[in-house]
Amino acid sequence: MKEYLLFILMAIALSSLATMTSCKHTPEIINVSSDPMDSIPNSGTPCDPAVVYYFRDIQPILTSNCAVSGCHNSTSKREGIDYSSFETTIATGKVKPNNPNRSKMYKVLFDSGDDKMPPSPRPPLTSVQKAIIKKWINQGAKAYFCDAQVGCDSLNVSYANTIAPLLSNSCVGCHSGNNPSGGVSLSNYQSVANSANSGKLYGTVAHLSGYSPMPPSGNGLTICAKAQIKNWVEQGAPNN
Numbered sequence: 001m002k003e004y005l006l007f008i009l010m011a012i013a014l015s016s017l018a019t020m021t022s023c024k025h026t027p028e029i030i031n032v033s034s035d036p037m038d039s040i041p042n043s044g045t046p047c048d049p050a051v052v053y054y055f056r057d058i059q060p061i062l063t064s065n066c067a068v069s070g071c072h073n074s075t076s077k078r079e080g081i082d083y084s085s086f087e088t089t090i091a092t093g094k095v096k097p098n099n100p101n102r103s104k105m106y107k108v109l110f111d112s113g114d115d116k117m118p119p120s121p122r123p124p125l126t127s128v129q130k131a132i133i134k135k136w137i138n139q140g141a142k143a144y145f146c147d148a149q150v151g152c153d154s155l156n157v158s159y160a161n162t163i164a165p166l167l168s169n170s171c172v173g174c175h176s177g178n179n180p181s182g183g184v185s186l187s188n189y190q191s192v193a194n195s196a197n198s199g200k201l202y203g204t205v206a207h208l209s210g211y212s213p214m215p216p217s218g219n220g221l222t223i224c225a226k227a228q229i230k231n232w233v234e235q236g237a238p239n240n
């Protein structure tokens with residue numbers, strides 16, 4: 001908790017500094033070991049659609065595909081690699097800032113056979129996810145942050161444009177294939193709609209009592225993402 005407060009204070013200090021020295025196109029950077037998966041709540045820094053934000057965009061992909069038990073989480077650390085936080089990703093994750101083609105973290109996504117990551121039966125990353133990782137490395141592999149609440153559109157939500165990409169980044173790594181975690185698949189519309197209609201989709205992401213909190217590690221989805229899921233479920237989980 002103390003760390004979190006310090007972190008918020010740092011965020012506020014950094015963001016006022018940034019407004020003072022105002023260089024519009026340089027996103028702000030923060031260097032901390034454990035962060036809300038969200039960008040920084042209440043920092044007021046709008047998210048630039050052209051920028052990849054580590055905590056919002058990269059960590060969820062790593063958490064659901066790589067930093068899992070037996071693989072690259074902070075206890076298993078297979079091959080010494082730990083993708084559970086920004087700091088460990090930079091220190092151990094084989095990232096060469098600005099150089100995706102020399103970054104093993106990126107190259108293994110295209111390998112085949114035994115070297116393929118994530119290994120079977122886990123699904124490969126989607127081409128969109130690979131492109132996000134590439135762009136992050138090309139941006140210098142920084143921990144840029146923004147406030148996902150600024151400009152959050154939680155009303156205008158659709159399955160195809162909002163829900164599916166969100167689940168793809170944060171959930172599908174564990175919830176797909178022949179033996180999905182908890183017996184719950186979230187990789188196609190019908191099974192997502194079933195979870196939505198049973199109350200489990202929103203119950204798990206909003207950490208309501210009686211549901212396992214999801215994702216199981218980290219600080220959870222952004223406030224914006226939770227509101228988007230809530231509204232989509234309340235609209236009857238349409239296939240739109």
Ligand code: HEC
Pocket residue numbers: 063064065068167170171172173174175181182183184186195200201204205210211212214215216221
């Ligand atoms: C690192 C792997 C992992 C990730 C990422 C993950 N889950 Fe899970 N999930 C599990 C496991 C393991 C279970 C079964 C054990 C449990 O219920 O705690 C589970 C169970 C569930 C259940 C059934 C819970 C119940 O009460 O029956 C739902 C629904 C669910 N997850 C949704 C999600 C959603 C939505 C996301 C993304 C926001 C997500 N999960 C991300 C591993 C994961």
